[in-house]
Amino acid sequence: MKVVTFGELLLRLEPEGYYRFVQVDKMTSTFGGAEANVAVSLANFGIDSYYVTKLPCHEIGQSAVNSLRRFGVHTEYISRGGSRVGIYYNERGASQRPSKCIYDRAHSSIAESVPEDFDWDSIFKDCSWFHLTGVTPALGGNLPLICEQACAAAKKAGAIVSVDLNYRSKLWTREEARAVMERICRYVDVCVSNEEDARDVFGIEACGSDVENGLINRESYKEVAVKLAQKFGFKKVAVTLRKSVNANNNRWSALLYDGSEFYLSREYDMVIVDRLGGGDSFCAGLIYSLLNGFNSRNAVEFASAASCLKHSVEGDFNMVTADEVNRLARGDITGRIQR
Numbered sequence: 001m002k003v004v005t006f007g008e009l010l011l012r013l014e015p016e017g018y019y020r021f022v023q024v025d026k027m028t029s030t031f032g033g034a035e036a037n038v039a040v041s042l043a044n045f046g047i048d049s050y051y052v053t054k055l056p057c058h059e060i061g062q063s064a065v066n067s068l069r070r071f072g073v074h075t076e077y078i079s080r081g082g083s084r085v086g087i088y089y090n091e092r093g094a095s096q097r098p099s100k101c102i103y104d105r106a107h108s109s110i111a112e113s114v115p116e117d118f119d120w121d122s123i124f125k126d127c128s129w130f131h132l133t134g135v136t137p138a139l140g141g142n143l144p145l146i147c148e149q150a151c152a153a154a155k156k157a158g159a160i161v162s163v164d165l166n167y168r169s170k171l172w173t174r175e176e177a178r179a180v181m182e183r184i185c186r187y188v189d190v191c192v193s194n195e196e197d198a199r200d201v202f203g204i205e206a207c208g209s210d211v212e213n214g215l216i217n218r219e220s221y222k223e224v225a226v227k228l229a230q231k232f233g234f235k236k237v238a239v240t241l242r243k244s245v246n247a248n249n250n251r252w253s254a255l256l257y258d259g260s261e262f263y264l265s266r267e268y269d270m271v272i273v274d275r276l277g278g279g280d281s282f283c284a285g286l287i288y289s290l291l292n293g294f295n296s297r298n299a300v301e302f303a304s305a306a307s308c309l310k311h312s313v314e315g316d317f318n319m320v321t322a323d324e325v326n327r328l329a330r331g332d333i334t335g336r337i338q339r
Helices: 034-044 059-069 143-156 174-187 197-202 218-232 278-291 296-310 322-329
Strands: 002-006 010-014 028-032 048-052 087-091 100-104 127-133 160-164 190-193 236-244 249-257 262-264 268-271
Touching: 002 034, 002 143, 028 034, 028 059, 034 048, 034 059, 034 127, 034 278, 127 143, 127 278, 143 160, 143 174, 160 174, 160 278, 174 197, 174 218, 190 218, 190 278, 197 218, 218 236, 218 249, 218 262, 236 278, 236 296, 249 278, 249 296, 262 296, 268 296, 278 296, 296 322
Parallel strands: 002 048, 002 127, 010 087, 127 160, 160 190, 190 236
Antiparallel strands: 010 028, 087 100, 236 249, 249 262, 249 268
16 A cells, blocks of 8 residues: 655754753754654554655755664655755744744755656556645645645545645644645545644634634544535544643644544543644544554554554654554553553
8 A cells, every 4th residue: 555645844943841942052863754754653553655755965955864764664756956955943942832843944955846747647646535734835936736635636546635724823824724735635535633723724614612722522523523524525524622731741642534424532630741743643543444444443542552552652753553553542551661
C-alpha cells in the first residue's frame, strides 16, 4: 500500500528543556512538519510511505531529506531547488505558561514552488492514499493551486484523499482559509479536524464547549461531524478532542463519524513530554487502520492511542510501532516497565 503526503519539511529549533527563548545562547535542531510527521509515522507502522516537498540543494536541504530517509520514508519525489528551508522556533510551556511557536517560513523553497515542480501523474501511480493539511496551502503563493491540483490528480488515480484542516492563524485569516479549503475539500474522502478547526475554517461550532478554558463537550462534536460530512460529502469525519488542564497535563480522545454511526474513543489522561505532532500522529493512525481494514471503532481507538503515545516522544516524529499502539489501544494503559 502506497501512501503519499505533501507539505513543508521544517527545521525545528528550540531551547533545551523548559528554558525560554530569551534565556539561551544555543538551541537544539531537528526536523518536522505536519505531513512529514504523518509520513514518518506510517513508515514506522510498515506502510510504503512517500513524502513530497521542495527543498534546496545545499547541505541543510540534504539534512532535511536524510531525516526522512533514516526512517524509511521514500524521498524520490522531492523537488530540489530554491534557497532556504523553512524554520520554526519552539519554546516549551510548563504548568500555566503555554508553549510558543514562532515561524520563519517566508521565501522557503516550497513557498516559492511552481506547479511544474511536481509530476502528480507519476507521483500517484499505484497510490492508495493521499494526505495533506491546511498548513500547506496557507503558505500562499502557488500552493493553494498546487494542493488543489494534487487532490484532483490523486482522485483521478483512484486514491483515497484525506485532509487535516489544521488551521494556523499565524499563516492566514479565517476568510482566506475558508475560500481555499472549500475548493480542496471537494476532493476529500476523510476529513480530520481538532476541536477548533471546523469553527475557525468553516464556522461550524460545537455547543457547550469552551476550548480556551479546557471545557470540551464530547457529545456536541457529533453535530460538528455531521455538518462537515453534509457540507462536502465526506465519507468519514474525525475530530480530535483535547482538554487542556495546563501545558503539562491534557486529556485526549477522538470522535469518528462514518456516515451512519459515531464512535468515541477512550479518553487518555496524559503527562506531556512533547505535544507537537499529536494531531499528525492521529492522522497517521487513522490512515493505517483504515487501510488495514479496521472497523470504525477499532480505527478511532488505534488512532487515538497512536496520538497519546506521541505526546510521550521528543520531537515532531512519532517513534512508536504498530505493536506498541495496539497494546495501548487494547487497554494496557499503566505504562509499567517491560522486561
